[in-house]
């Protein structure tokens with residue numbers, strides 16, 4: 001990213017959600033402290049009739065973020081976790097999907113999250129082990145979380161915590 005294209009002050013928000021999707025995880029989907037980002041803006045009607053809206057504050061690619069180094073106190077990273085699925089399935093609409101370059105993409109995304117965090121800033125990295133084990137992700141990003149915990153019906157979702165030391 002060209003230096004001049006970087007957003008200097010992140011519009012005054014100190015939390016970045018780098019992959020907000022439809023903001024399912026957020027208690028307050030309009031939290032004014034959060035900059036919601038995603039690579040797409042889309043609106044769909046799911047098979048049960050519910051609307052799915054992906055409407056980030058900023059469209060960006062997490063492998064090349066338009067922010068200065070040391071910008072945010074907290075970054076949330078919940079990238080797509082599925083590589084084998086119908087590209088028009090509701091799962092793909094809701095969560096996106098991994099490209100054939102997913103290993104390099106996730107490594108670049110993780111490195112960008114750490115770059116834009118302030119010193120001592122915290123990264124929350126969510127992963128679902130349905131198709132790819134978290135041990136593989138830890139190998140791909142070459143970094144170990146401080147701690148983490150599994151959640152979800154089948155304990156396949158893991159929330160990992162990193163700090164920019």
Ligand SMILES: C[S@@+](CC[C@H](N)C(=O)[O-])C[C@H]1O[C@@H](n2cnc3c(N)ncnc32)[C@H](O)[C@@H]1O
Pocket residue numbers: 018019020021022023024025026037038039040054060061062063078079080081094095096097
């Ligand atoms: C698992 S979903 C996020 C769900 C979200 N945390 C929620 O609470 O609803 C992953 C999101 O990452 C986005 N994404 C995929 N590749 C991306 C990229 N290179 N840059 C930015 N966002 C990306 C997808 O569009 C998708 O909305």
